[in-house]
Amino acid sequence: MIDxxxxxxxxxxNISILSGDGIGPEVMxxxxxxxxxxxxxxxxxxxxxxxxxxxxxxxxxxxPLPEETVKSCEESDAILFGSVGGPKxxxxxxxxxxxRGALLPLRKHFGLFANLRPSLCFPSLVGASPVRTDIIEGGxxxxxxxxxxxxxxxxxxxxxxxxxxxxxxxxxxxYRESEIERIAHVAFxxxxxxxxxxxxxxxxxxxxxxxLWRETVEKISQQYPEVTLDHLYVDNAAMQxxxxxxxxxxVLAPNxxxxxxxxxxxxxAGSLGMLASASLGESKGDGLYFGMYEPxxxxxxxxxxxxxxxxxxxxxxxxxxxxxxxxxxxxADSIDNAVRRTIDDGFRTGDIFTDEPNTIQVNTSExxxxxxxxxx
Ligand code: IPM
Ligand code: MG
Numbered sequence: 001m002i003d004x005x006x007x008x009x010x011x012x013x014n015i016s017i018l019s020g021d022g023i024g025p026e027v028m029x030x031x032x033x034x035x036x037x038x039x040x041x042x043x044x045x046x047x048x049x050x051x052x053x054x055x056x057x058x059x060x061x062x063x064p065l066p067e068e069t070v071k072s073c074e075e076s077d078a079i080l081f082g083s084v085g086g087p088k089x090x091x092x093x094x095x096x097x098x099x100r101g102a103l104l105p106l107r108k109h110f111g112l113f114a115n116l117r118p119s120l121c122f123p124s125l126v127g128a129s130p131v132r133t134d135i136i137e138g139g140x141x142x143x144x145x146x147x148x149x150x151x152x153x154x155x156x157x158x159x160x161x162x163x164x165x166x167x168x169x170x171x172x173x174x175y176r177e178s179e180i181e182r183i184a185h186v187a188f189x190x191x192x193x194x195x196x197x198x199x200x201x202x203x204x205x206x207x208x209x210x211x212l213w214r215e216t217v218e219k220i221s222q223q224y225p226e227v228t229l230d231h232l233y234v235d236n237a238a239m240q241x242x243x244x245x246x247x248x249x250x251v252l253a254p255n256x257x258x259x260x261x262x263x264x265x266x267x268x269a270g271s272l273g274m275l276a277s278a279s280l281g282e283s284k285g286d287g288l289y290f291g292m293y294e295p296x297x298x299x300x301x302x303x304x305x306x307x308x309x310x311x312x313x314x315x316x317x318x319x320x321x322x323x324x325x326x327x328x329x330x331x332a333d334s335i336d337n338a339v340r341r342t343i344d345d346g347f348r349t350g351d352i353f354t355d356e357p358n359t360i361q362v363n364t365s366e367x368x369x370x371x372x373x374x375x376x
Contacts, residue, residue: 022299024082055082146258273310
């Protein structure tokens, strides 16, 4: 039940809901309906606190990340995030734009250094992928572990200034050994729980960062003898992921490379609209994490407001939240299975609709309804 007044015996969790812009609020509505239903079935209570973030916060509070929003997140067990940004705010000064002014500071503020992006291609969704069916026959399951609070996204100096009489942009890629070590541990542990295979991505043939990255991942690998480790340069990885996606299991990447490769993986799997993500901080010691959960895709302003967006990524992000921040694994399984069954039954939003037999095109809320019907 999502009800602040519920009985004391039912465990309660506080969740900050940051729907944001574009399709964010539409897909968030479906995730909340799914959470409401699953919490009733699995007997826990969520107290939801809706807060402004991104463009809508700029419009209403003159800042993309209002203090109340940060405070709500600080007091919550987890953050469920929609998406931010859109053409309306693109011409603002860089630091005031929704992405740089809200999303990146939230990641940094809460130390959410580990971004898990499961790229799961259901066998029944193979036809929605632009990749040839014989390459992805039977589907695949790759987990991208992306470093999220370091690298070229955050390194200093970062500026656009006049140098030698012309405008010059500077972004700096910085990785400390300890930053590489902690994300490597996340990736090795993830691989241990899967098929013991880890591919680490770098650009060690050009970047100093790549040399340290590779060296450090190698060093950490000695603590995980059961995991087979290999390394790929990022350009080669971009190619191999399309050529032979089924041969990958866990992919570990620095911030920028993980950003790029995870979009590629999403597309190979069928659509960005299917891909959830979890951004996690250090473990709280009980196997759980404070985290922010969001679809890997963006605010999709081109289809916002039409009620046709795919809510699966947001719903699957809610499932990751139950699993990693609240430890409610059965409820999370129930959501994952319901999404899978709904897809297997042939229901498709526009982004994953093909003219295959036995498929039915549905809108955002119809997809939500079908998933709710399939919850156990
Ligand atoms: C993502 C997004 C963000 C990123 C943008 C919106 C800043 O692309 O989460 O992958 O680059 O990290
Ligand atoms: Mg991205």
